[in-house]
Amino acid sequence: MTLTTEAPAQETPDAGGIPxxxxxxxxxxFNPESDTEARWxxxxxxxxxxxxxxxxxxxxxWEYDGSLTFRRSCAHGICGSDAMRINGRNRLACKTxxxxxxxxxxxxxxxxxxxxxxxxxxVDMEPFYEAYKSIMPFxxxxxxxxxxxxxQSPEERERFDDTTKCILCAACTTSCPVYWSDGxxxxxxxxxxxxxxxxxxxxxxxEERLEILNDREGVWRCRTxxxxxxxxxxxxxxxxxxxxxxxxxxxxxx
Amino acid sequence: xxxxxSNAHTLTGDGMxxxxxxxxxxxxxxxxxxxxxxxxxxxxxxxxxxxxxGAILRNSDGERFMERYAPTLKDLAPRDVVARAMxxxxxxxxxxxxNKDYVLLDLTHLEPAHIDAKLPDITEFAxxxxxxxxxxxxxxxxxxxHYAMGGIPTTVETEVLADNERVLPGMYxxxxxxxxxxxxxxxxxxxxxxxxxxxxxxxxxxxAAFAAKAPWVELPESPEAETVAMLEGMxxxxxxxxxxxxxxxxxxxxDANAQVFRSEAxxxxxxxxxxxxxxxxxxxxxxxxxxRFNTDLLEGIELGFLLDLxxxxxxxxxxxxxxxxxxxxxxxxxxxxxxxxxxxxxxxxESSEGSAGVRLDFKPVVITRYQPMERKF
Numbered sequence: 288m289t290l291t292t293e294a295p296a297q298e299t300p301d302a303g304g305i306p307x308x309x310x311x312x313x314x315x316x317f318n319p320e321s322d323t324e325a326r327w328x329x330x331x332x333x334x335x336x337x338x339x340x341x342x343x344x345x346x347x348x349w350e351y352d353g354s355l356t357f358r359r360s361c362a363h364g365i366c367g368s369d370a371m372r373i374n375g376r377n378r379l380a381c382k383t384x385x386x387x388x389x390x391x392x393x394x395x396x397x398x399x400x401x402x403x404x405x406x407x408x409x410v411d412m413e414p415f416y417e418a419y420k421s422i423m424p425f426x427x428x429x430x431x432x433x434x435x436x437x438x439q440s441p442e443e444r445e446r447f448d449d450t451t452k453c454i455l456c457a458a459c460t461t462s463c464p465v466y467w468s469d470g471x472x473x474x475x476x477x478x479x480x481x482x483x484x485x486x487x488x489x490x491x492x493x494e495e496r497l498e499i500l501n502d503r504e505g506v507w508r509c510r511t512x513x514x515x516x517x518x519x520x521x522x523x524x525x526x527x528x529x530x531x532x533x534x535x536x537x538x539x540x541x
Numbered sequence: 542x543x544x545x546x547s548n549a550h551t552l553t554g555d556g557m558x559x560x561x562x563x564x565x566x567x568x569x570x571x572x573x574x575x576x577x578x579x580x581x582x583x584x585x586x587x588x589x590x591x592x593x594x595g596a597i598l599r600n601s602d603g604e605r606f607m608e609r610y611a612p613t614l615k616d617l618a619p620r621d622v623v624a625r626a627m628x629x630x631x632x633x634x635x636x637x638x639x640n641k642d643y644v645l646l647d648l649t650h651l652e653p654a655h656i657d658a659k660l661p662d663i664t665e666f667a668x669x670x671x672x673x674x675x676x677x678x679x680x681x682x683x684x685x686x687h688y689a690m691g692g693i694p695t696t697v698e699t700e701v702l703a704d705n706e707r708v709l710p711g712m713y714x715x716x717x718x719x720x721x722x723x724x725x726x727x728x729x730x731x732x733x734x735x736x737x738x739x740x741x742x743x744x745x746x747x748x749a750a751f752a753a754k755a756p757w758v759e760l761p762e763s764p765e766a767e768t769v770a771m772l773e774g775m776x777x778x779x780x781x782x783x784x785x786x787x788x789x790x791x792x793x794x795x796d797a798n799a800q801v802f803r804s805e806a807x808x809x810x811x812x813x814x815x816x817x818x819x820x821x822x823x824x825x826x827x828x829x830x831x832x833r834f835n836t837d838l839l840e841g842i843e844l845g846f847l848l849d850l851x852x853x854x855x856x857x858x859x860x861x862x863x864x865x866x867x868x869x870x871x872x873x874x875x876x877x878x879x880x881x882x883x884x885x886x887x888x889x890x891e892s893s894e895g896s897a898g899v900r901l902d903f904k905p906v907v908i909t910r911y912q913p914m915e916r917k918f
Contacts, residue, residue, distance in 0.1 A: 318831065318833075319833050320831045320832065320833055321831075337670060337671065337672065339670075348785075348836075348837070349783070349785035350783075350785070352828065353783070353784075353785075353827055353828035353829050353837035354828050354829035354831070354837055356829075356834055356835075356836050356837075357836075359550055359551075360549040360550055360551040360552075361549040361550075362549065362550060362585075363583075363585045363666065363670070364669070366549060382669060384669070384670075405833070405834055406831075406833055406834040409834055
C-alpha cells in the first residue's frame, strides 16, 4: 500500500541551514487484530533540517495515522525504548538523523529481529529481560552493611566503564545471528550486563555470574561476528566485553 | 505539557492526575523548574556540569550577560535566575541564531580532553542533534521545562495527605509525583536523586509494614467499571479531533503564558485556552480502535491528565501574586512573605454539568532550623 501524505506548506524554518526535503519511509506494519502477516506501507513526508527518524514516525502518527505503534520515551538516546531496524541496521530512531541516510530511496523501518512482534514496531522484550535478570544485574556483597562508602580507585572504576553505558535497548542482542537462530542464547546484552559487575572491584558475585555464563547457552555461543559492536548506539565495545568474559572463564581471573 | 521540555514523552503526570481525580489535593503546583541549558529547539538537557566546569553563557554580542544579572555567582546562579536571564536576553533582541531565539553556551576555551573526560554526553548531544562541534563552536541553548516541585502532598514518612493534616491510610508517594516539600519552590541540582533515595526507601518500607498488618478490604462491585468506561468512551468516539492537535495547542499556550515569565494577563490567557482545549478534548477521538498495544488511546488518556495538571499549575500561579523560586510574576516581582509564605493546595472540583475546575486552599509553611532570607547573588 502506498499512502502519499502531502505535507502542509512549510511552517518551520530550516534548522541549521539544512533545507527541508522529501523522504519516503517504508514501514513494516503488523496489526495482530486484523493482519495474518506483516506488510509494508510507504509514507512520503516533508521533513526539516536535523529531524530524526523518530520525528518522522511522530509526524505520521500525529498527523496521518494514529494507529502506527512504536515505543519511545526520552527521545535522546538515554532510555533505550526506540531501537528499530532502520535500513537493515539496528539503531535508535531518536539518534538517527534523516539527513544522514540516503534520501533518494525509501528508508525501511522494521521491528528489531529475534523477538516476537506484538504490533507494528513493538516487540515482546520479556525474553530479553529474562536473560538480563539471569546474570544477576546487581551488586553482590557479603557481610554487614558498611559504615561508609565502598571505595574504588579511578583505575578500578575505569576497568568496567565501557559496559556501564548500556541502556538495555536490545540493539546488540537482536543484531546477533546466533540469537536469531537460537532462542536459548543469553545474547550480547546479558553478557555486557554481567561484565559490568564481574569487573567491578566492589562486587563479590563474579564466580556465580561466570558459572552462569559458562553454560551451554552462555558466552561460548558467541561467534565474534561484531554485529553487536556495530549495532550499539552507545558505542560500547560489546564483542570485546564478551571476549574478556571468555578469558576470565578460561583463566579464572578478573 | 510544555513544548520545550527535557522530560520524556512518557512523562505525563499520570500519578498526580489519578490521585487528583480521586480527591487528593496537589500541593505547590505553580512551582515548576525550567532548566537553563536545554538544546535550543529540542529541549534536550545539557547538564549543569558544563557551567560547573567553566562553560560561559553568551548573547549575540558575545557578552557574558550573567555578569549583569548575578555579579557574584554569574553563570552558576540558581536555575531560575539563569533561565530568566537567558529568556530576557532573547526578548530584548540579544538572542543568537537566524531567529534570535536562543543564547550560546561557550565551551571553546576548555581543553578538548577535559571536555571529553568530564562532559561526554554534552558533546555527544550537541554533535548528534545540532551538528555542532563544542570544542570549537558555542552550543545554542534555551530554558527547558524540567521538574515539578509540586505534587501529591505527603508527610516526611511519605504518607499521602488528604488535606492539610489528614493522612490517607495505606497510600504512599515518593519522587517527582510527591511533594514532601523538601525542594521548596525551587529544587537544587541532583536533589531529585536524594529525594527518591530517601523517600523511595521510606515509602517502600512503610507500604510493606502497612500491608503486613492491614485488614483485608472487600472490593466494591465492579471496581474497574469507571476506568473501562473512560477507556471505551475515548476509543469508541467517532470522527473527533486529533489528540495530538489539542496537545500541541496546550504545549504552545503553556510555553507562551506559564513559563519563566508569568503575569496576570498571560495566566488568564492560559486558563482560558485550557478551558477551550478541555471542551475540544471532550469531543476528541483516536484512530486506533484496537485493544492491543493501543498507544493512540494511551496518548488520548494522558492528554486528559495533562489538561488537569496544567489547570492546577496555572490556577496556583495566578493566585500567587508574588515571585518565589521557580515561579516569577512580572507584575509582582518580589517575594511577599507576609501574604504568600504558604503552600497552595489545589483540589479538583466538578460542577453538576460535569465540567472540571480547581478550588485552591492554603497550608502554612513550617519553619524549622533555617529562617528564610532574601536571596542575593
